[in-house]
Amino acid sequence: MGKAKANAGPLARRPDNSAFKQQRLPAWSPMLTAQTVLPFFYGMAIVCVLLGAWLLVTVQNTHELKVDYTHAGSCDKCFEKRKDRANANQSCNCTVVFNIENMFKGDVFFYYGLINFHQNLRQYMDSRDDGQMIGRNKNLRNPSSYCEPFIKDKNGLPIAPCGAVANSMFNDSFTLVYHSAAGSRVVPLFRKGITWYTDKNVKFRNPQVENKTLTLAQVFEGTGQPLYWQKPVYDLDPWDRNNNGFINEDLIVWMREAAFPNFKKLYGVLNRAIEPFTDGLPAGNYSVLISYNFPVEYFQGRKEVVLSTVSWFGGQNNFLPVAYLVTGCLILLLAVILTAVWWKFGKNGRNMEE
């Protein structure tokens, strides 16, 4: 328009003859005739049903095993112990035994699950400082006010990591043991590689300091550990020095808050390099040794261990296949109704006549 105006001459103000300006762009607005709509409905119904069936078969081939250990087996005593806050510093170990009937083929994932734990409360979710987690020195010493009241420890030192989320970090630890005829052996788990790449490498960073020779403990000097923690943040993983500080993978997993009150979080992945786990978890008897620390009795919560294999579209989840099947059936029903209606009333096109 502006260009057209610049031109002088008798037709200077004539609008451009472009398809857009004259609203002549190609448009598609299908007539909803029986010939097009009914086949589409039948087609969609078939697609949905087939997809649903396929998904169902896939889901049937995945395995999932949940073991609630809140006060199962020998954990009963630990549960009682954790009822009293005064015993918080005493360790408590227990064992839960279970049996796998069919072999878990392929990659097996080890989760811990919490029931009725509201990680999705607004005040709870807000209570963290992402600036601190990304390693900003300013935030390390001066955490955001959102962390209130988990911002300073009783010595007045700033807490790292601050806030309610980090403070309530799940601190049970597990050892999975396989009992076969050949004897008992610990199931090897990868405890790393359980986070998103972006979380591990971008979202969580240890504080940057000029002096590269400083140890992590020195970097975090002048900060306090969260009130409920037994170890400082730079000492979370005693076996791997590089898995400490804010980039500790268990911490990262915990810090990604679950959307629902019942959730499971990844703890480890089966290491299939070692016999007899190359094909997955063989059937047989297993036990989990649990370092039982996390109290759940205050909020009527429960804790569980989840073992699961995954298919191409995720873990064992019956919702999607069922939903597809139901949708497909509904569409089919609708299609039949439409056909009937069309057959009875609209077939000869007499409604179209003037």
Add this chain to the structure above:
Amino acid sequence: SYTVYCFHLEEERHVRANDRDYNEKFPYADNHIKTCKYNVFTFLPVNLFEQFQRAANAYFLVLLILQLIPEISSLSWVTTTVPLVMVLLITAVKDATDDYFRYKSDQQVNSRQSQVLRGNLQNEKWMNVRVGDIIKLENNHFVTADILLLSSSEPYGLCYIETAELDGETNLKVRQALTVTSDLGADITKLADFNGEVICEPPNNKLDKFTGTLYWRDNKYPLDNEKMLLRGCVLRNTEWCFGMVVFAGLQTKLMQNCGRTKFKRTSIDKLMNTLVLWIFGFLVCMGVILAIGNTIWEQKVGRSFSVYLLWDEPIRNNNVVFSGFLTFWSYIIILNTMVPISLYVSVEVIRLGHSYFINWDRKMYYIQKDTPAEARTTTLNEELGQVEFIFSDKTGTLTQNIMVFNKCSINGKSYGDVYDEFGHKVEITERTACVDFSFNPLSDRKFKFHDSSLLEAIKMEEPSVQDFFRLLALCHTVMPEEKNEGDLVYQAQSPDEGALVTAARNFGFVFRSRTPETVTLYEMGTAVNYQLLAILDFNNVRKRMSVIVRNPAGHIKLYCKGADTIIFDRLDPSNHVLMNTTSEHLYEFAGEGLRTLALAYKDLDENVLEEWMKRLLYASTVIENREEGLADLYEEIETGLMLLGATAVEDKLQEGVPETIACLTLANIKIWVLTGDKLETAMNIGYSCNMLRDDMNEVFIISGHSVLEVQQQLRSAKEHILGLGRVSGTVDVEKTDDFSEDSVFEETIIAEYALIINGHSLAHALEPELEQVLLETACLCKTVICCRVTPMQKAQVVELVKTNKMAVTLAIGDGANDVSMIKTAHIGVGISGQEGMQAVLASDYSFAQFRYLQRLLLVHGRWSYFRMCNFLFYFFYKNFAFTLVHFWFGFFCGFSAQIGLDTYYWTAVNHVFVWGSLAVYFAILFAMHSDGLFSIFPSHFPFIGTARNCLTQKSVWLVIMLTTVACVMPGLAVRFLKTDLYPTLTDKVRSLQQASRKLGPKEQNLRRVRRTSSRRSAYAFSHQQGYGELITSGKNMKVTPSTAAPSPSLSPSSPGRVHNSRSLIEGMSKRKGETPVACVSAEAYGTSGTSEGNTRTQQTVMDSNVVSNGAVQT
């Protein structure tokens, strides 16, 4: 005492000429015009105040304040601030530019130059002109303010003005100064000493009325509208004139007629507001539910969870209700996307886009004037598709206001049609060859005629053809103006007459000049002087005019032209055969919608004439029944006429008007014509536009002069339509009970009626007790034409329909007289590309041709409405889907007002990319989730990696697909059932189109709109009486040395002239309510005023008789 008095309400205006000190005692407006709203300092506060009066803006301001409270806020305050500021900013910029343009145009008008007398003549800007100033106006200049004419360059203080801007009439009007003041002439010292005081009515909007008195030198002179030049007029044919400013600036009649600009809203706006209110209510309900949920949850569950949330002990343990209260506000914030501010922004953006499409439309671009259509208001587009009533001006809107001499019948032969070599009639188009008038150096180049046989007949010197054009050149009241040699301009009183004289000019009978007693023609190049013995002037009863001339050879002839029926009655019996042929031609012409006129002549004997002249002289001196006496005398001599032929003049409609009207009528849009023009002209146009047809059951003409009469006429019309007995009881009963019943009945009326109502009847009909009857009757009729209406009445009619019918109205016009109706209607359309700009400036849409209305309404309006509705559908759907997730999630997150999805970017998407295309959505999504942004604002964008990691999950895509299918299928099924079982008209048309496309291209047969009308002789009606006298008196002749010698009043060269000039003065004074004696007492003034009223009443009574006769005939 005056000052105190005038501070209240002006009841009487006192203005003293050349006395600023005196006039400044009163709070009179100066000539400064201000239509802009703001200035630099007031802009910000006033504009902000106005903007926050809008519910949406206020709502978001409250939200913003809520979000600043950390206990409540779950979203960062940025999410509301940015869009709110954007909305405010965009609106403010738009308001500011609009206002700036208003300011500029004010400035332009205000700084026009005028010459003001301050001791001597000084150039002054318009805005510095004050009431009481004496100013000088020059030819072709706009009149500065409402001024009292004092003197002019023309004799007798005459002065010509064009009032097209005021009332849409383009013919010249005469104003005459008081004799005492016209003697002042151009004498600056005398004018500067003029100290008359005008006492007159306070400012008002009546354009055709003015009452006042001039007190000067201890005498009183009555003043009326004939001495006033109103702002908006243009001075024509008058070298200069002096006048005294009476009303200035905003108090001028023109400005008083400009209705107030109102903010126009569309019905979708209103619907949207209601929807938003309902949604807001719904929102509050949800908030309450969630708050209650929160209270319960805190009581039952949250209490035990407090291990991990150490703070807010008092809230958690003791006061769960307070927690619920806070939650309520939190949820109001979170769920606010249900009433999204972006809705308003998006709607505005869509409308803006549509406006651009209107601006860009080539089909509404008028190539001749290089004028594209323009959407001046961007907020009304979808309303265009809902228009039910169109109010149209006539002159310049439906017609081009050009009269074209189109056809004629001379001596039984019809000219004007073009035939090809096989003798078939050829359609005349732009390309048809025109007759070459180059033999005639005085011809008018713009004149076009296609039938060369007429020119051949002229060249063969056929006496009847020559006489035909001689008559056209002689028998009229046109004034010639010849600035340069050969550059002739005709000033005609009506455009028809101009067209006829121009036709004669081109065919070699050039009307060159006239004096009071002679007319000079150039007949085929030779000058011929005719002595003008008498003009038997036109009036509404006679419907004809004649001249009596003596040619150089000494023969005396009477030339007469007029309505065919009238002329045919007065023909010599020997004309019988010719009359029949001519009559046939006339039917043919009238059938094509042309205005016809019959021409006849008569040879007069010297002695007969002399005797007749004596009787005429006697009759004109009689005081009683003079009019009747004269009419009888005229009647006597206009007998035994010899028929010459007939003319057919086309009042050129704008291109495609009848087709457009037919099309809009098909779309159930009612078109009312509101015109300032005469009843007859309006009706004629009605016929040629196909709005009135001969096959209509009845054409009702309301022309009563009192409330009772009008009521009676209206009710009888209504009774007639509804059948007897349906209208009964009093008016009040109808208003309530019958109205709804009638509107149902309305639909079932198949018969076609038309209602034509006159200006003064309309004034009565618009009174509160009658307006309902008027409206009901009018709505029962297919066609409604209001004529002789003032600008304010136009607005009132529009207002009446607007308020009572709940229908969307559209007003279209081209002149300043249409401004008020354009402003009143829901949608105002101005015809652009013409001289006056007022209508365009006041309008919402402007384009160059009436026919573009069809495209504007039926294409752009429809599309806009469709698109807007679709948009709103999806917008609300999207927002509900989006927001209700939070409601659902509330049940899982302990009603803590935690958001389940990150909504930050979504807000941005809403605001910037309305149509939410997926590409943009994902682009933003990824951007928001990008590493870079996160590292800058870690706490504001904590979603890093989410998109990347989620979208790689196949189950996510499966869910998306499932959702899509689940969402689309039900809608699709419903729509299929709808089209299949209850197809709309559109569906039917589309299926027809598809079927025909399958059959292959078919020949289109375009049906031409054929007008059938037996109405004729419209010319006679469109004419006004009075110019004949003016001409023969010589009053309007310029006093040049050559013509000054035989001064009109001093040289009685013929007996008829003496009588004429004398009778004129008396006649004029009678008509204008001014007695020759300058000093008049108030009583005398009063009586003359009433006599004026009486004559007018008589005339209009006759009018109505004539018209009703015509209606009966048809």
